[in-house]
Amino acid sequence: MTPAPLVLLDLDGTLTDSYPGIAASARVAFTALGLPVPDDTALRAFVGPPLVDAFPRFSVPPERVPEAVAAYRGYFRTTGMWENSVYDGVPEQLTTLRDAGVRLAVATSKPEVFAGPICERFGLAPLLEGVFGAPPDHVPSSKATVVAAALDALRPAGAVLMVGDREHDVHGARANGVDCLGVAWGYAQPGELLGAGALDVVDHVDGLAAAVLAALDRPAAPGARPGGAGTVRSADRG
Incomplete structure (x- = not known):
C-alpha cells in the first residue's frame, strides 16, 4: 500500500x-x-x-x-x-485533498503561538494534522527550519510537497529536499516563484487540489535531493 x-x-x-x-x-x-x-x-x-x-x-x-x-x-x-480572512474556496480544496488521502499541515514563518490560534479561529485546524511555525522572535529561525521541524514531527513515509506564495517557501522547502508548488493569489512579485524554482504556479484557488495531486504524482527532477515528489526518509534529513 x-x-x-x-x-x-x-x-x-x-x-x-x-x-x-x-x-x-x-x-x-x-x-x-x-x-x-x-x-x-x-x-x-x-x-x-x-x-x-x-x-x-x-x-x-x-x-x-x-x-x-x-x-x-x-x-x-x-x-x-x-484582521485576516481565509481565501474563498480554500476549505473546500483542503477537504478535497483530505478525501483523496493527503495528509495536510501548516508550515509558516509566522510564530507558532499566533499561527495555531489563527487556524483554530478560522476553521482550518480540523483539516490539519499540525500547525508548525517559528519559535519566539529571539530564537533564530527560517522557513527551512520550520519545514524541518514539521518533517521531524510528522515523519512522512510517502511523497512530500510544499505549497506557498513566496520565494521563501520554495527555498525553505528545497533546503529540506522538498519541492514547492507556488500559488498566484498571494504576495509574490511577478516571476518570483518560478524564478526561485517552484514546480509550477497555480493561478486560482479552485485549481489548488488538482494541481497538488498532479504534482504529487510527478517524479522528482533529475539530480534533486531525496524528498520533493518522492519519499522523505529520516536518513535523508540527518
Missing part, C-alpha cells in the same frame, strides 16, 4: 489573506520608531519572511530591529492577527 503523501501549506498568502493585519502592525512599528511609514505596496514585502529579515530591508538600523519587532507584536497579538 502506498504511504499517504504529505502536503505542507504556507499560511499567509496561501490559505489566508493576512495582509490587512500585517500592514497595520508594520505601520504601528514604524510610527513607534519615528521612521517613515512605507506605502501599501511596499508593506506587502512583510508577508512571508521573518520580521527580523523584513525590517532591515526598510532601513531599520540593526540595533533597532528588536524595538520594531516588539512594537509590531504589541499590536498584532491584540488586533492585527484577527
